[in-house]
Amino acid sequence: MRRASLRPMLRSPLIIVTSIVLIWFTVTFLVFPNANLLVSTFFPDGQFSGSAVQRLFSSDRAMNSLWHSFLLAGTLAVTVNVVGIFIVLVTKYFDLRGSRVLWLGYATTLIYGGIVLAAGYNFIYGRYGFVTNAVRNVFPEVDPNWFSGYFAVVVVMTLATTTNHMLFLGSAIAKIDYQTIEAAKNMGASTWTILWRIVLPALRPMIFAVTVLTFLIGLGALTAPLVLGGTDFQTIAPMILTFSRTTSSRDIAALLAIILGLATIILLAIMNRVEKSGVYFSVAKVATPLTKQKIRNPIAKVIVTIAAWVLFVVYVLPVLLIVLFSFLDSTAILTGTITWADFTLSNYATVFGSASVMRPFIVSLVYSALASVIVVGGLLFVARIFQKYPNPLTSLLEYLLHIPWILPTILIALALVMTFDQPNPLIGGQVLTGTTLLLLVAYIIVKIPFTLRLLKAGFASIPDSLEDAARILGAKSLFTFRKVLFPLVLPTAAAITALNFNSLLDDYDAAVFLYQPLYEPLGIAIKASTEGENNLDSMSITFVYTVLLMIIMGLAMYLVYGRSASPRKRRRGGVTPPTAAASGASTGVSAPLVSPLASTSVDAGPGARGSEEPTPAGRT
């Protein structure tokens, strides 16, 4: 039922109105401001200046960093798959004791990320980390700097980004056609053969999708290389951030962002093609629930069990440490010698003691909730139109809506301030700079690509037959949307809302230029309380905020996922519903996320966000 023409769209007044609103929004808030900024960047005096290209390409350091970003992306595409598929199998496919506990352990990366995650690993394995110390007590010849550079960055980011596998792959594996597995077993296939010949091929579309996603996260890696990369392995994202902040260097930042953006666009185009071309029968048509498989070879079982629990410890240690550190005196953390006397509540006292600590929390809660509800609500219908009417207009709009993936948030924010600082006819002659509305607009904008990809995939997974049936029974199209389609994508929509909410909570990059002085958001407050020349407790205070954020994010995920998904998911009594919320240890640049492919699960929780968490190091 795909028509590559505009005409079918024009039959419905509702679609026409939606399209007009969408075109207005895209032009006003995405195209116009950013075009404005890019023109003033690349045409400083009305004359095109290509010197950025020359300046950039003559710099060995920039070229190295760029190469590192692509190298990291490529490596992660392999390593994350290995670890990610393993943890999905041991929690969702194989029958291991304590798989629920394992799942919770692996899920810890959902609720924290950025600088804190990287710092957490550094405190364990870094030069002064306790594992390093313990090993060196036994083997003094071990290099204390063993955990740094390319290797360390890959390890940390691999662990941090398996989030996507847990969410996408975890829910895809639950929908595998179990009868095929039964049949194979009856024919005498071994555990390994079934896994290799049936399970993994069935998951292939989803594995491909998360691989692309991982690649994009690798491209935008920011904090892990900063903390652990050392001088040998720096990536391009920090350079983009520095250059975005200086007017005269902004062209280099934009150029770099465009290079990464092109890679994103190419992957996106591939994704779109695959989405259109393939129909994957990975989803069971007959609802025989998957039964967890026993590993029959005892040696293999022991090995898998040990590996699973070792991995569990690796995942959980940093989180425990962060909670522990939030109760520690900062000198003890930094110097690495901890005694009982160092335990203190003073970090919490500092955070809760400042007069207005609750206000930023509330401001951010309101902003994040509004933005995430609006963006999902607004795009629900849009995503449906895009998915149902692929034609030149919709695909152009779709690509335009991905602009926020290409440009760094800082540039988007600056473009908004400078465009709406005078009465603008596109918005009825209003001025937005200095109002509370502008930050909301920015939050909505930056969440559009992520939301759109996932909603579209959600709609794509609904068989056309459902809609046809409704039409044959005489339902009008709006009624069909409301009563048939909407309930089916609701789990996806709810999950996206929660993910967006979590990722906006501690935003700094957009807020810094856009927040209205009377409504200070959390990211700014965290930053203010963790920087300062005399502030030696910055790391501890960051930990306190992280613990508080973990609690809020955990709650948000529980509210959304715990309620909407649990009745179906709990059927085997052991497996918790997949919470979501990702936390890339990465990126302030193009926060990348690509959808699961068509015809994969409806309620696949999405994942991955790029967040540049407020860092304790001062930016004064």
Next chain:
Amino acid sequence: MRSASIAAVVIGSLALTSCSGAKESTEGEAGGGSSDTLIVYTNSNSDGRGEWVTAQAAEAGMTIEIVGLGGADLANRIVAEKNNPVGDVVFGLNNMFFETLKAEEAITAYEPEWAAEVDTASGDPDDGAFWPIVEQAIVTVYDTNKVSESDAPDELSDLWEDDQYQGRYEVNTALGQATPQLVLAGLLSENLDEDGDLGVDDDGWEAVEEYYANGSPAIEGTDLYARFSRDEVDYGVIPSSGIASRDEEYGTVTGVISPDEGVPYVTEQIAMIAGTGNETGAQEFIDWFGSAEVQGAFAQEFSAYPVNETARAEAPAEVVELIDSLPKQDIDYGFVRENIAGWVEKTELEYLP
């Protein structure tokens, strides 16, 4: 019908959203400077300074709201907003940032009541667009418990020229921040040459290259003094105001390298934002905050070194003693302001490790 009720909730919240969005925006307009609340932009709000200023101002009968952001971000924001300013007053940024604000016409001249009490040379002697309040030295320090004074270098260039210091001094590579920029400005200002690249001769760029190549890059999230105590590095750069609290925290006794050419000084300034809707309020705040009384109290509270000569008597003795002992490096901040972006870019692209 569960799905219907969820749909109702979503639609309901959407409706609520549009209402509250509209409401917020009308409230927001009030923040544009015309209301009674004075919006004060600063990068000097950490360590309780923001709260202190707000409380003191309230006692003096002014309602202020502090917007505290990092230096570069704050300057960017003020410039971006200049057609429709949100803030009324800005203080705490250093002269380099204020030169930028002045060049962008984002601030406007106002001669405060205390103008006669400060050395105009530290501010903007030509146009009086901004006025000095607090002075800081950017110093290279070490822990005298570990490094004896005789082992410490006399000149900064010893750090990268002498092998014994190789890798033992911290270099901050976060060039978006003010302090690393000043270090760079200090290095290059000794080697200015009109014909050189970006106004600097080859020796200057060589010094920069060697400085970064032989240093130990700062570690994000790890304080310099924590690295001292782990014996990772022996030397590093901090603003003078940070010394006292660190000595207390880490039990160090800080020694300061005092090179012949002097050390870079930065002066934090105050100015009225151009186009503020609340000129009277802004001027009242500037007159109050820069006054000898308030600056004296501020200096006492936060170990600052006030430019206001009357207020200086109130500053802690060790602060005054340290600052007075360090000669000022002769840096042409007007020139630096014009070139620092290019310098930072070149360093970032070519010289950072």
